[in-house]
Amino acid sequence: xxxxxxxxxxxxxxxxxxxxxxxxxxxxxxxxxxxxxxxxxxxxxxxxxxxxxxxxxxxxxxxxxxxxxxxxxxxxxxxxxxxxxxxxxxxxxxxxxxxxxxxxxxxxxxxxxxxxxxxxxxxxxxxxxxxxxxxxxxxxxxxxxxxxxxxxxxxxxxxxxxxxxxxxxxxxxxxxxxxxxxxxxxxxxxxxxxxxxxxxxxxxxxxxxxxxxxxxxxxxxxxxxxxxxxxxxxxxxxxxxxxxxxxxxxxxxxxxxxxxxxxxxxxxxxxxxxxxxxxxxxxxxxxxxxxxxxxxxxxxxxxxxxxxxxxxxxxxxxxxx
Amino acid sequence: xxxxxxxxxxxxxxxxxxxxxxxxxxxxxxxxxxxxxxxxxxxxxxxxxxxxxxxxxxxxxxxxxxxxxxxxxxxxxxxxxxxxxxxxxxxxxxxxxxxxxxxxxxxxxxxxxxxxxxxxxxxxxxxxxxxxxxxxxxxxxxxxxxxxxxxxxxxxxxxx
Numbered sequence: 382x383x384x385x386x387x388x389x390x391x392x393x394x395x396x397x398x399x400x401x402x403x404x405x406x407x408x409x410x411x412x413x414x415x416x417x418x419x420x421x422x423x424x425x426x427x428x429x430x431x432x433x434x435x436x437x438x439x440x441x442x443x444x445x446x447x448x449x450x451x452x453x454x455x456x457x458x459x460x461x462x463x464x465x466x467x468x469x470x471x472x473x474x475x476x477x478x479x480x481x482x483x484x485x486x487x488x489x490x491x492x493x494x495x496x497x498x499x500x501x502x503x504x505x506x507x508x509x510x511x512x513x514x515x516x517x518x519x520x521x522x523x524x525x526x527x528x529x530x531x532x533x534x535x536x537x538x539x540x541x542x543x544x545x546x547x548x549x550x551x552x553x554x555x556x557x558x559x560x561x562x563x564x565x566x567x568x569x570x571x572x573x574x575x576x577x578x579x580x581x582x583x584x585x586x587x588x589x590x591x592x593x594x595x596x597x598x599x600x601x602x603x604x605x606x607x608x609x610x611x612x613x614x615x616x617x618x619x620x621x622x623x624x625x626x627x628x629x630x631x632x633x634x635x636x637x638x639x640x641x642x643x644x645x646x647x648x649x650x651x652x653x654x655x656x657x658x659x660x661x662x663x664x665x666x667x668x669x670x671x672x673x674x675x676x677x678x679x680x681x682x683x684x685x686x687x688x689x690x691x692x693x694x695x696x697x698x699x700x701x702x
Numbered sequence: 703x704x705x706x707x708x709x710x711x712x713x714x715x716x717x718x719x720x721x722x723x724x725x726x727x728x729x730x731x732x733x734x735x736x737x738x739x740x741x742x743x744x745x746x747x748x749x750x751x752x753x754x755x756x757x758x759x760x761x762x763x764x765x766x767x768x769x770x771x772x773x774x775x776x777x778x779x780x781x782x783x784x785x786x787x788x789x790x791x792x793x794x795x796x797x798x799x800x801x802x803x804x805x806x807x808x809x810x811x812x813x814x815x816x817x818x819x820x821x822x823x824x825x826x827x828x829x830x831x832x833x834x835x836x837x838x839x840x841x842x843x844x845x846x847x848x849x850x851x852x853x854x855x856x857x858x859x860x861x862x
Binding site: 389394398657658 | 732735736737738739740742743744813816817819820821823824
């Protein structure tokens, strides 16, 4: 029986009123100073009092988001699509911290399906069986590769690919169209970025195939073969896929491509504004808040560093509301 | 077996109350869950969401009304409780429109109310237009009520 999210969606609807719109971001951009921008955020319900840095403000907003989500659902697995990639980041950070005997302060994401400290302890004590299944499979391989080759990039590739494969698997096994869409788009966009980066650094086909993860909207073998030939071959291949619209953005920059992907994703989430019963609006809200936090980070960072508003605005994504 | 007519008529009255009431309970329950969600964020919308929640409640009342009329007509609530098997079956048949239409229309009206509550949470100024949408579902419960009532009131005139 499908889960009923009626209560959660009703609360989300009321909270959506507080999301920042494109107009709000324009107002933030035109603020004369960082402090003025903070005042405006305060008016929009952000807790800007007694903060020492904008990082603290954004972390608090992120915590507020997940606190809210924990009030809405009993089964957090609906958010695996967002949380499991954080587990892989924490695994990567744990392995590097253990190998280099480095400081673990501020290297972990707080939000994951398993606590970052638990991952760190398991890696430190080589007790991989204490890790959840999705991390266990790649943890041993990644740490062995790092110890034997001292190649941090190889370790990253192993974990990043496992992360993408897990994301694809979440999408594949989910009944939610919106989770499938998010998982597929994220995996495909990462594949495209990896293929272009590999092409620019003249990697061979074996290396490229090691980076790319399976997805439904791209043929990774064709993409890998194109990446060995040239950047134009990648563009030519993409013209025959769902990502043909991204080619122009890719020709501009990697950032332009990321903006294209994010805008495409948030555009497809718009239908969730009218969905009353499923988990779709929750997923869309988390994504919307994530985009909002990223946008505010860019604007506040721009204010502190006296960047031209035009430069910041070029990097802002479309908003959900 | 002499009172089989009464048995059929009573089953009809029970179905009208039970099915229409069940539909209303489901519809009101669903809308109530959504209303509670909105109130958790904005208690000032209580009046508006309450109206949406109550919309699917009417089918249960229609079922009760039909059951009450049947009980009166067959003499259970005073008079001579003695009717033929044919008359009993006719009362049973007469109860079916409101029983089933009440059940399904209340559930779908509840779904529609949930969607309306979501709209009101974001655009309270659209209350007037939004309330009309679940109210449209009510039409079919009223049509069923009308047919059940016409049938029940005209059964005694059939000379059975």
